[in-house]
Amino acid sequence: MTANGGKHGGGGGVKSDERLFAIAEHLRESGGAGVTELANHTGLAKSTVHDHLSTMRDHGFVVKDGTTYRLGLEFFAYGQSVRTRHDVYEAAAPIVDDLVESTGEMAWLLTHENGRVMYLYGGAGETEVNTNALIGSWAYMHCNSGGKAILAHLPDSAVESVVDRHGLPARTPNTITDPDELAEELAAVREQGYALNLGEDLEGIHAVAVPLLFEEEVKGALAIAGPAHRVSEERCETELADKLRASTNDIELNLAYR
Incomplete structure (x- = not known):
């Protein structure tokens, strides 16, 4: 998954959504990561990763511990609802x-x-x-x-x-x-x-x-x-x-x- 390309990826998904899900997936699998690690893993620019993390943090989907980001409890609330x-x-x-x-x-x-x-x-x-x-x-x-x-x-x-x-x-x-x-x-x-x-x-x-x-x-x-x-x-x-x-x-x- 890369940061290049137009609005839609090869599977028809919206590129910005694909990037956000890639970040969330790596945070889930790793238990937490910093901006550099996420950028290296996803192939995204650090600025792009930071922007996504800031949005997710504003909505409670990630929390920041020093330089490490982790998934937030808002995901649990959604999971319980589902x-x-x-x-x-x-x-x-x-x-x-x-x-x-x-x-x-x-x-x-x-x-x-x-x-x-x-x-x-x-x-x-x-x-x-x-x-x-x-x-x-x-x-x-x-x-x-x-x-x-x-x-x-x-x-x-x-x-x-x-x-x-x-x-x-x-x-x-x-x-x-x-x-x-x-x-x-x-x-x-x-x-x-x-x-x-x-x-x-x-x-x-x-x-x-x-x-x-x-x-x-x-x-x-x-x-x-x-x-x-x-x-x-x-x-x-x-x-x-x-x-x-x-x-x-x-x-x-x-x-x-x-």
């Missing part, structure tokens, strides 16, 4: 807490947008995973149990669009990377009612998920995950899948009477 806009969040959050308590494993609420899934809410159970670091993060759909549970209930054209946009990158040796194999997997998910992730995203981590369907719409997915030695394939297909299916009934009721 999350609560999803009615499935209010309906499922207490159910996720119940699953964490009853299983001792990680439980997650995920939803999809633009061909990926995001962790909207979750709990760590007996694991040492920092769930706060995962909430709000994106994952590929083809190697995520929640993603596959959602994909299985989308039209074929939507699945093809996801594959065209994001591909089927191999996260581990167990990741499905062939479209025909993915289609077979999604057909099995529809038949059995749950999706598995047996070390397909992270080696040594297993997960099982069910779709959250309401009024013929895929609202998201509910998943339980944990280390493979505790969350075995057999446990996923029996105890944990049963708990997830029972939990979806409560979530559907919450959605119906919200």
Whole structure:
């Protein structure tokens, strides 16, 4: 991304917006940076970077600590607003807490947008995973149990669009990377009612998920995950899948009477 060119970039976006997002993205990834670092990373002039930072600071989207700029809490306020806009969040959050308590494993609420899934809410159970670091993060759909549970209930054209946009990158040796194999997997998910992730995203981590369907719409997915030695394939297909299916009934009721 460079500072040269006309009003619109190659993707049709407004150049000044592209520059601002490039700055925000680097601040998110780095945890904070100065004007020189941001200019070197983005290819923008220091004066341009400074102008964008000043505007973002005026609106609360960045804060300045000495010579270092960091993302501001205004982003959090926007994120909270976006999350609560999803009615499935209010309906499922207490159910996720119940699953964490009853299983001792990680439980997650995920939803999809633009061909990926995001962790909207979750709990760590007996694991040492920092769930706060995962909430709000994106994952590929083809190697995520929640993603596959959602994909299985989308039209074929939507699945093809996801594959065209994001591909089927191999996260581990167990990741499905062939479209025909993915289609077979999604057909099995529809038949059995749950999706598995047996070390397909992270080696040594297993997960099982069910779709959250309401009024013929895929609202998201509910998943339980944990280390493979505790969350075995057999446990996923029996105890944990049963708990997830029972939990979806409560979530559907919450959605119906919200």
